[in-house]
Amino acid sequence: MIRIFEMLVALFIVFVLAVLVGLALPSHGHVERSVQIPSPVRQVYDTVNTFRRFPQYSGLRAFDPAMQSTLSGPESGVGAKISWTSQSPKVGNGSLTVTKSTSDSDVTMTLDNDWIGDNKTYTITLTPAANGRTVKVTESYDADYGWNLLWRYGGLYINGEPSAIVQTTLASLSAMMAGFPNTDYTNQEIRIAEITAKPLFLVSTKAERSLDAVEEATIAAREKIDAALKKAGLTAAGPQMTITTEWGESDYTFAVAVPVDQPSFTLGGSTFTIDAPAPKPEDDSDSNGEPKPLATGERDNKGLLVVEGDVRAMLGYQGQALYTEFTGSAAQLPLFRLNQKAYAETHGYRYSEAGLGRPWDENISAPDAAADAQTFRVYLPITR
Known part of the structure; x- marks a missing residue:
């Protein structure tokens, strides 16, 4: 009996000590x-x-x-x-x-x-x-x-x-x-814009990464587009667009595009509807690997509708895009595009830079604007 009592006392002492230690924790x-x-x-x-x-x-x-x-x-x-x-x-x-x-x-x-x-x-x-x-x-x-x-x-x-x-x-x-573009977009206003698809005439081109070379390639592409617009009886319905394909180490691959006022056009007595790029299973190259000549209304290897020569037609991107606007030199465009990619990464937005997901910008400058006072709208298509 005494031993049971001693055990109970010991347990009580342990309990009290545990409580006291717990209170001290x-x-x-x-x-x-x-x-x-x-x-x-x-x-x-x-x-x-x-x-x-x-x-x-x-x-x-x-x-x-x-x-x-x-x-x-x-x-x-x-x-x-x-x-x-x-x-x-x-x-x-x-x-x-x-x-x-x-x-x-x-x-x-x-x-x-x-x-x-x-x-x-x-x-x-x-x-x-x-x-x-x-x-x-x-x-x-x-x-x-x-x-x-x-x-x-x-x-x-x-x-x-x-x-x-x-x-x-x-x-x-x-x-x-560590995988995000290391660029600071703090002072750049970036927001999400809803984009409605527009019919476009465009020419793909390539130039050295210099303002003069890009401008020269852009002017040449625009001349082809304007000539095709005249033949098709269409007019430009918005600012000129530059769609980026690849910003390489020494070269810039891009397309010059112009929104048009009608979703269809007529050439050679036939009417063609401008729609989204359609996959094309067959290859445009001949047996020697050279591109085959394509007639109006056919599809090239990117699924774009052939207008004539290098001019293509397609229905542009529709969906959400990161949007920013700035006034300055065209030389600043790569930085603003990079800032948008960094913004997309930090906010968890996906972008592909392929197909209709390629980024683009629009030059909305006045005709007499100085080279360092151009106004651009910059877009990066995203999914959320």
Whole structure:
């Protein structure tokens, strides 16, 4: 009987000690990790201020690559939300919601899952280096344990899964952003525009990467288009477009296009409808590999409708595109195009640069505008 009493007393003492130790443990858990990312601060902010790229860089993927996620709320900023389901006990089901967002500074997200604690949050803080070339990205995880002693004891292991996920997330974020164009679009206004398909006459061409060579090729292509428009009884119905095919190291491959006022044209007594490029299974080359001459109404190897000579017709792009406008020199166009690609990457928009997905720009300058005071509209087709 005495031994039972002694055992009960010992258990009571252990219980009291456990309670006292639990009361002495922190009522709040905090862990943070940092990484240096060599990207403009706006790029980093835009990437973490939306969940569109989150499934690609989240540390949760390291535990379960097959986890399923769903986006809801606004695309970015306060209210943006991602929910996930997973068969892995380390990931489970949960959600993150942006509750605070300060441009180029910090983003706070509330976490809802089965981890211990209340008021669970992730906070990402951005600190640009003095030289402006790198950004210190600090991600912290916080949870309140209150008077729940079991949670306080569980907080001793906060450097386990929460810490590992934070560390993996930062490493994956850095690796992903290394593939983005390293350009700062902070001062460039970029928005999404809805584009309606327009019938176009166009000529594909190529020039050295110099303003004079591109201008010379553009003028030659426009002359061919104008001559074809006159024969077809059509008129230009919008600004001249430059559709980029490839921006090479030494050459620029592109097409000069002009919107036309009718969806069809008549040549040689036959009427032809301008439609979207149609795949063509047969090859246009002859037995010697030389291009075969094509008649009006036939399709070339890109599926474009032949008008005459080098002039083709097609129905242009329809859908959403990133849009920006600027006034300056045509020499600035490559930078603005690159900025749009970087913007698409950080916001999780897809672009292909193939087929009708190729970027283009429109010169809407006055005829007497100086070379360094041209006005351009720049477009990059995207899918969301």
